[in-house]
Amino acid sequence: MENQEKKTVPGAPSVDADPKVLEGIYANLAIIVHSSSEFVVDFLGLMPGMSRVPVKERLVLTPPAVKTLLMELRENLAQYEKLFGEIKIADSVPSIPNMPTGFKA
Numbered sequence: 001m002e003n004q005e006k007k008t009v010p011g012a013p014s015v016d017a018d019p020k021v022l023e024g025i026y027a028n029l030a031i032i033v034h035s036s037s038e039f040v041v042d043f044l045g046l047m048p049g050m051s052r053v054p055v056k057e058r059l060v061l062t063p064p065a066v067k068t069l070l071m072e073l074r075e076n077l078a079q080y081e082k083l084f085g086e087i088k089i090a091d092s093v094p095s096i097p098n099m100p101t102g103f104k105a
Contacts, residue, residue, distance in 0.1 A: 025056045039066045 027043035034040065041059045061069065081087060 027056045029053070034063075038062060 025043065025045075027045055029044040029046045031042045031044065032039060039061045041061065042055045043057045043059075044053045045056050046053050077087075
């Protein structure tokens with residue numbers, strides 16, 4: 001991954017990250033559930049023919065953090081599509097057979 005310019009905000013704390021965390025993970029599917037106080041996002045790596053799908057990472061976020069993340073993702077997506085063109089979404093998205101009701105994939 002190439003270095004990205006760091007955003008600096010006056011008075012904001014600097015962000016430190018373990019090099020292993022900065023390597024990132026590959027995930028092509030997310031399952032999202034929520035309660036009144038938190039959202040849980042499980043990132044999975046779904047590959048053809050797999051009978052079990054491993055959870056690669058789990059994020060637990062407060063509702064305000066989810067809304068802020070959504071706003072930031074929308075802004076970044078708009079910037080991306082302005083530079084590289086519209087992202088096409090396939091007619092069919094990966095699904096997990098017998099996924100419990102209420103889970104979004």
